[in-house]
Structures are given as C-alpha cells and as structure tokens.
Amino acid sequence: MRKFAVSVVACMVLVGASFVVAKDKTFTGEIYDSQCAKESSHAMMLKKEGMGDKDPNDPMAKAMCTNNCVKKMGGKYVLFDAAKKTVYQLDDQQKPEQFAGQKVKVSGTLDKATQTIHVTAIQPAS
Secondary structure, eight states: OHHHHHHHHHHHHHHHHHHHHOOOEEEEEEEEEHHHHHHTSSHHHHHHTTOTTSOTTSHHHHHHHHHHHHHHHOOOEEEEETTTTEEEEESOSSGGGGGTTSEEEEEEEEETTTTEEEEEEEEEOO
C-alpha cells in the first residue's frame, strides 16, 4: 500500500511539473474582434453598421471596428492568424485593447483544447 501511495504522489508531482515547464511561444497575427475574425474581414460589420464606404484594411477602420465590436456588441479580442486561417482566443482581454486592428506578436502558452492563448505579453509585429 505504501508503494502505491508513493507512486501516486510521484505521478502527481510529474504531471504538475509538466504544467510548470510549459514555455511561452510566440504567435503572430492581428488583434481582431471575435465576430469579424469569423469572416476574416471587417468589411461585413462595417457595412452592417452603415460604414460600408470605409476601407476594411484601413488601420483606423480596423481599430474602430474591433473596439466597437468588443465594447458594444459583446465580442472578445482574439488573435487572427491570416496565414493559417486560425483564430486564437485570448485569456487577457485588457492587453489587446491598445493593439486593436494591429499586427502583433503574442507571447504565451496555448491551451490546444480551447485554442486559448494564456497571454504573457503583446507587442507590435515588425
């Protein structure tokens, strides 16, 4: 019985250590809102909100659309990787606000089950 208990404790320590050892990775993409990320563009939302004359690739239009969708329409800030056509959820909803509509590098660990990045840092992509 004692050997069994020691084995269980040892397994728990190893499993716990594997979570601690997880290293930050860097993910590159654009800070989008969750609604527009589904469409891979801000064009539809701009049109829906009566701003169809705005260029959806204009940096100011992207930032405005992203922030409005989050603050007024219940969206969430996400990282959209256009090259991979992948949307990553972001667990921190404060840091991305200042980078709305911008290309960034997000450092953190990825929860593959939920496609959520546990954000450590965000910086502009160069």
